[in-house]
Amino acid sequence: MSIVNHFPVLAVVVLLLFAYLMPLLMRWRKEWCVPATLGAIGFSLIASLYMMWQVMTTGPFMYQMGSWAPPWGIEFSIDYLAVFATMTITIVGLIVIYYGTQDLLHELKEQVMGWYYTLYLLLMASMIGMVLTNDLFNMFVFVEICAIASCGIISIKESRECIEAAFKYLVLSAVGSGCLLLAIAMIYMVTGHLNFTYVAQALPQVMDLYPLNILVSLALFLVGLGVKAALFPLHVWLPDAHSSAPSPSSAVLSGLVIKVYAIAMIKLLYKVYPPELLGMAPIMNMILWMATLAIIIGSMFAIVQDDIKKMLAYSSIAQIGYVFLGVGLMSESALQGGILHIFNHAIMKSMLFLSAGAIIYATGTRKLSDLKGIGITLPVPTIAFSLGAFAMVGIPITNGFISKWYLALGSLDVGRPFFAAVILVSSLLNGIYYLPIVVNAFFGEPEGAVAEPRPLPRQMVVSLILLGSGVILFGVFPSLILGVVSKAAQSLLGLL
Amino acid sequence: MEDIIVRYVTRIILPFVQLYGLYVVLHGHLSPGGGFSGGAIIGASMILYALAFNLSAGSKKLSHDVSSALESGGALLFAGMGIFAILLGTNFLGNKVAGIPIGTPGNLFSSGAIMIITFGVGVKVASTMITLFYSLIEGEDHSHDHD
Numbered sequence: 001m002s003i004v005n006h007f008p009v010l011a012v013v014v015l016l017l018f019a020y021l022m023p024l025l026m027r028w029r030k031e032w033c034v035p036a037t038l039g040a041i042g043f044s045l046i047a048s049l050y051m052m053w054q055v056m057t058t059g060p061f062m063y064q065m066g067s068w069a070p071p072w073g074i075e076f077s078i079d080y081l082a083v084f085a086t087m088t089i090t091i092v093g094l095i096v097i098y099y100g101t102q103d104l105l106h107e108l109k110e111q112v113m114g115w116y117y118t119l120y121l122l123l124m125a126s127m128i129g130m131v132l133t134n135d136l137f138n139m140f141v142f143v144e145i146c147a148i149a150s151c152g153i154i155s156i157k158e159s160r161e162c163i164e165a166a167f168k169y170l171v172l173s174a175v176g177s178g179c180l181l182l183a184i185a186m187i188y189m190v191t192g193h194l195n196f197t198y199v200a201q202a203l204p205q206v207m208d209l210y211p212l213n214i215l216v217s218l219a220l221f222l223v224g225l226g227v228k229a230a231l232f233p234l235h236v237w238l239p240d241a242h243s244s245a246p247s248p249s250s251a252v253l254s255g256l257v258i259k260v261y262a263i264a265m266i267k268l269l270y271k272v273y274p275p276e277l278l279g280m281a282p283i284m285n286m287i288l289w290m291a292t293l294a295i296i297i298g299s300m301f302a303i304v305q306d307d308i309k310k311m312l313a314y315s316s317i318a319q320i321g322y323v324f325l326g327v328g329l330m331s332e333s334a335l336q337g338g339i340l341h342i343f344n345h346a347i348m349k350s351m352l353f354l355s356a357g358a359i360i361y362a363t364g365t366r367k368l369s370d371l372k373g374i375g376i377t378l379p380v381p382t383i384a385f386s387l388g389a390f391a392m393v394g395i396p397i398t399n400g401f402i403s404k405w406y407l408a409l410g411s412l413d414v415g416r417p418f419f420a421a422v423i424l425v426s427s428l429l430n431g432i433y434y435l436p437i438v439v440n441a442f443f444g445e446p447e448g449a450v451a452e453p454r455p456l457p458r459q460m461v462v463s464l465i466l467l468g469s470g471v472i473l474f475g476v477f478p479s480l481i482l483g484v485v486s487k488a489a490q491s492l493l494g495l496l
Numbered sequence: 497m498e499d500i501i502v503r504y505v506t507r508i509i510l511p512f513v514q515l516y517g518l519y520v521v522l523h524g525h526l527s528p529g530g531g532f533s534g535g536a537i538i539g540a541s542m543i544l545y546a547l548a549f550n551l552s553a554g555s556k557k558l559s560h561d562v563s564s565a566l567e568s569g570g571a572l573l574f575a576g577m578g579i580f581a582i583l584l585g586t587n588f589l590g591n592k593v594a595g596i597p598i599g600t601p602g603n604l605f606s607s608g609a610i611m612i613i614t615f616g617v618g619v620k621v622a623s624t625m626i627t628l629f630y631s632l633i634e635g636e637d638h639s640h641d642h643d
Contacts (some may be wrong), residue, residue, distance in 0.1 A: 066589040
């Protein structure tokens with residue numbers, strides 16, 4: 001039996017292993033920390049690409065821990081959605097930490113660098129575990145690791161705002177975790193199973209006996225995962241947390257962490273809960289309205305911000321709305337658009353945060369009004385920022401256009417053109433706050449620190465170029481990723 | 497604080513506490529408890545020692561550096577046992593199927609890899625408790641926590 005058969009678990013365990021190795025390396029072999037981190041995430045990337053190839057050629061498969069068959073053992077389910085998410089997480093995660101190896105040097109104290117890599121690897125491992133797992137309680141464990149590690153990479157900067165933001169996040173996400181645990185307990189009470197497949201089989205049988213338990217569990221899942229994914233009325237922790245953290249943390253938190261909870265929600269709604277139950281309560285409509293409010297109000301909040309990272313953080317609230325819009329519409333194209341937006345937004349938002357980080361690194365300012373003429377003195381981050389801004393607005397040949405297109409098509413498919421109008425309005429709102437920055441950056445007179453920026457290290461430039469070419473590549477050739485996305489959407493809707 | 501009663505009582509009960517902790521860890525597969533509870537007992541005994549005699553005496557027995565190294569070691573042992581099963585040709589964390597000898601049920605050595613994993617968890621929990629205690633106590637002057 002060769003090692004490639006164990007890639008599903010190794011993609012998680014190698015990251016965990018290196019996370020625990022990092023404090024030891026930091027003590028005795030400080031210079032090995034960076035290569036070890038990059039190597040571990042690189043290994044996960046190779047593993048996830050191999051799993052993707054395997055799933056696309058031979059179909060989804062399961063991996064059983066300790067060779068214990070379910071319902072006794074814990075399973076990893078390697079299906080289309082899982083490989084898509086794993087690939088997104090590892091690609092973006094690798095690029096962000098490659099950037100971070102330089103950026104963190106000036107944002108963090110030297111003694112905590114090793115701990116940052118530990119937390120980052122734990123975060124990556126927990127996210128991959130969360131998308132791969134086929135077990136409710138296992139999912140809860142990964143959710144907890146993810147929450148703690150996210151708080152860690154925010155508060156590690158040890159400034160006043162960071163600690164305050166991390167504490168707020170910790171408290172709210174603990175409330176979310178409590179909801180999740182209660183929901184899992186309710187499911188276990190009525191079905192006696194924790195494995196997704198077995199729960200999905202048992203739920204239709206017990207639905208008439210215990211309708212309330214199941215509905216309450218669904219509501220608790222929605223609240224628990226909604227708090228963590230920053231779905232609109234539950235988003236209050238996000239702007240502070242994502243804007244005060246070090247730039248690589250902001251990039252990974254905004255780009256990946258909030259999406260992982262959306263994927264968990266997709267798995268629960270489409271794979272675990274029976275479709276008849278979704279008819280008993282207007283849960284999909286509730287998700288739709290929350291998403292609509294998120295899209296509109298998130299963009300409105302973003303317009304009035306003058307801090308570049310705070311504006312990006314509010315924009316994330318709007319963007320997670322798109323993902324949930326795709327989930328709630330229950331049509332194939334919309335679900336494709338929602339899932340695709342997870343990938344596209346991961347690329348563009350991490351690029352935006354990283355270019356904002358590069359601008360802050362080079363000039364020391366985070367105020368939008370100070371950034372006049374930055375395009376002349378700092379071309380690479382500004383062009384990357386502009387590309388990201390165009391993708392956010394949804395201008396064709398950027399990847400943001402593709403996902404918005406699919407979402408709009410989906411809303412027309414189910415005969416609800418209102419949501420297509422919402423997408424249109426929000427694109428205009430995005431234009432209102434992104435485009436003036438771009439115009440100012442290229443057609444203003446540079447003054448002060450903006451006129452003479454610090455030179456950027458190679459790692460930052462390379463990461464920005466990689467992400468920027470990703471935005472264009474997946475905008476011009478969306479079929480590269482649409483293959484797995486449409487398979488994922490079809491298998492979730494039971495069309496495959 | 498110099499308190500003769502606390503020091504004397506600590507000196508008497510400490511070996512029993514630690515022995516009991518070790519017993520709970522090693523009998524994790526047979527009796528209630530296991531790596532976490534046993535590790536917590538051992539960790540608490542070390543904290544008791546550092547509280548009764550002062551901090552410098554406590555860190556002479558087990559320094560902050562050693563306890564954070566043990567913390568990594570315990571977790572690495574767990575992950576290592578999982579990967580060991582892969583090397584033996586079964587899935588991650590395989591135990592009996594991987595050919596690890598199981599022994600007679602009910603005996604102390606009757607769970608194959610589980611006992612080693614529980615021991616790893618015990619080491620991890622005990623050292624984590626001590627590390628947390630040191631971090632809190634050292635507070636201001638420790639490099640991890642503040643300027």
